[in-house]
Amino acid sequence: MAGISSLGIGSGVLSSDLVDQLVAAERKPAEDRLTLETQKSEALLSAYGKLRSAVTELRLPMRQLSAADNLTAYSATSSNESVEVSLDNSKAGRGSYTVEVLTLAQAQSLASGTFADKDATTVGTGSITLKSGDSSKTITIDGTNNTLQGLANEINESGMGVTAGVIDTGNGYRLVMSSEETGTANAVSLTVNDDDGNNTDAVGLSQFAFNGTTSNLTETVAAKDSQVRINGIEISRSSNNIENVIDGLSFEVKEEGVTSVIKVERDLGAVADRVQSFVDKFNALQGTIDSLAGYDAEAGRGGILNGDSTVRGIQNQLRNLLTRVVPGLENASVRTLADVGISTNPDTGGLELDRAKFEEKLAQNPDDVTALFAEQGRASDSQIEFVRSGTGTVPGSYDINITRAATQGSLSGVAPVGSNVSITTANDEITFEVNGGTSVSITLDAGTYATPQDLVDQIQAKFNDSGALKAAGTSVAVDLDSTGALRFTSEKFGDSSNVSITSVEDGSVYGLAVSTGTAGQDVAGTIDGKLAEGDGQVLFLGSDRGDASGLQVRVTGTDTGSRGTITFIEGVAERTVNLVTGILSADGAIASRTESLNRSLEDIQQDRLDLEERLTSYRERLVSQFSAADSLIAQLNSTRDYITQQLAALAPQNNQKN
Secondary structure (H helix, E strand, C coil): CCCCCCCCCCCCCCCHHHHHHHHHHHHHHHHHHHHHHHHHHHHHHHHHHHHHHHHHHHHHHHHHHCCHHHHCCEEEEECCCCEEEEECCCCCCCEEEEEEEEECCECCEEECCCECCCCCCECCCEEEEEEECCEEEEEEECCCCCEHHHHHHHHHCCCCCEEEEEEECCCCEEEEEEECCCCHHHCEEEEEEECCCCCCCCCHHHHHCECCCCECCEEEECCECEEEEECCEEEEECCCEEEEEECCEEEEECCCCCEEEEEEEECHHHHHHHHHHHHHHHHHHHHHHHHHHCEECCCCEECCCCCCHHHHHHHHHHHHHHHCCCCCCCCCCCCCHHHHCEEECCCCCCEEECHHHHHHHHHHCHHHHHHHHCEEEEECCCCEEEEECCCCCCCEEEEEEEEECCCEEEEEEEEECCCCEEECCCCCEEEEEECCCEEEEEECCCEEECCHHHHHHHHHHHHHCCHHHHHHCCCEEEEECCCCEEEEEEEEECCCCCEEEEEECCHHHHCCCCECCECCCCCEEEECCEECEEECCEEECCCCCCCCCCCEEEECCCCCEEEEEEEEEECHHHHHHHHHHHHHCCCCHHHHHHHHHHHHHHHHHHHHHHHHHHHHHHHHHHHHHHHHHHHHHHHHHHHHHHHHHHHHHHHHHHHHHC
């Protein structure tokens, strides 16, 4: 009997199409279930993504409100556009100032005599020591560069903040140079060591000498400081940007002879705008939650996150923060958001801001409103200042005890200063090292200083104009100690604070010599009864040191012993930032749910693979069973045909017998 080459040949029924139909019937309910589960998980992931985005948007306005500086906004106006004012909100305060611009600062310019050619005419050889501000550099002029252009190139490459060029006057060439910075402190000085042996005549390289004693160059523009009169007090600076006169304010003066009235006023509207931004972002979050987790009574269905515990948890935590009394403000005039005009709409669950009420409360009770939103420390001692808290700081009151006050590094001269001190080029240079890393070179103005205080004022002015000190963000105060000797005190407190003299020309005339100063000391004491660390005037506790962990205070003054208490208040915005950060963290509620959903998608994908394996096995089983049945049917059909043939063969014989 011939074999069956394909399904259905034997039976005509058990075909490959039937196998496909049976496999498809087996696949459909499982595949529909997995597709539905995939769609649901992906929809939930999308919903949590929207929720995460809305929660994230809430963090920025709350972070702004958690900074106390953003709740004490000021605005400054100038009555004259030639006096521009800039404001630092962290330092500014209300006030009115009349600014009169007497002179503008300008940079010095120098010019040489006339030369026949800039590239061919020699100018002499030797060296020139170039000085500007606190810096100096010696450049060598030899046979390779002893022309006007060669000298200009050397000056430009010196890095001294001096630019040089050669101009064609039509009757010859002249070297011109200018200081890049304005002010008398940045005036250019050139001292020549001429190979011809004469450093001051107008022959050879010495024709470029220009210092306190020799002026062989022409000063075409004199270095000049800006001078302004603020409320009747004259102020001088090396640039036209007037800083460090009034806390939080700086002035850019642009024209001489003008007067401007500067007014600094509280900008209540700017603070209200920041609060409105928080209200808007909260309402946007509430709208997102309503769309994802709300219930539509008319449609009879809820959002995809309706009844979700994560959403309920986020809503409950935010409501608790935004409606409760802030710990530490229980007896204050402002205790809750409602007290400053932020109320909850019972219909929508959103917030509403009464700007007029908020601005009124901010004007009347600025400290309480600041504490309502931001973190704040309230010390019972006026010389204890709250700096910041740590992540582990718990709101509450903590005792402060000081065992050692912070001190500043200082240096006193070796002898008292007399009267009529004469300063010349032989004794005008001093180099200091400040705070262990800043080198400061000053050159005193030549002249006779009638009183010790005159010399103090001169040295102080040089320190005030020091670019090195400005770059380091520090300063040095100069005065006379109890013996009448010059004393230099670093602005900085702590053990890294010091002033030393590393070099001095003949300092005997004013009582100075190379010497190392006395370093300052860090503050020492306890916070909440626990030994704290000191950094300058800042006393702080590290992590895991109890409820006051991370608390930092600045201790001024010299008193030791008990310094009262500091009460730490953590406002709504600060706590909300912490809450939102926790919600959005890697182990937060949203991340936990999204990770679970991603795992579900991975499981569904594995279920799909398992389904394919099961269906492959099922198909193989059907084919095997159908093949066996088809073979059997084929055999039966063959037997039937054989019997039919035999019966048909017997039929004629039967007919003959009849």
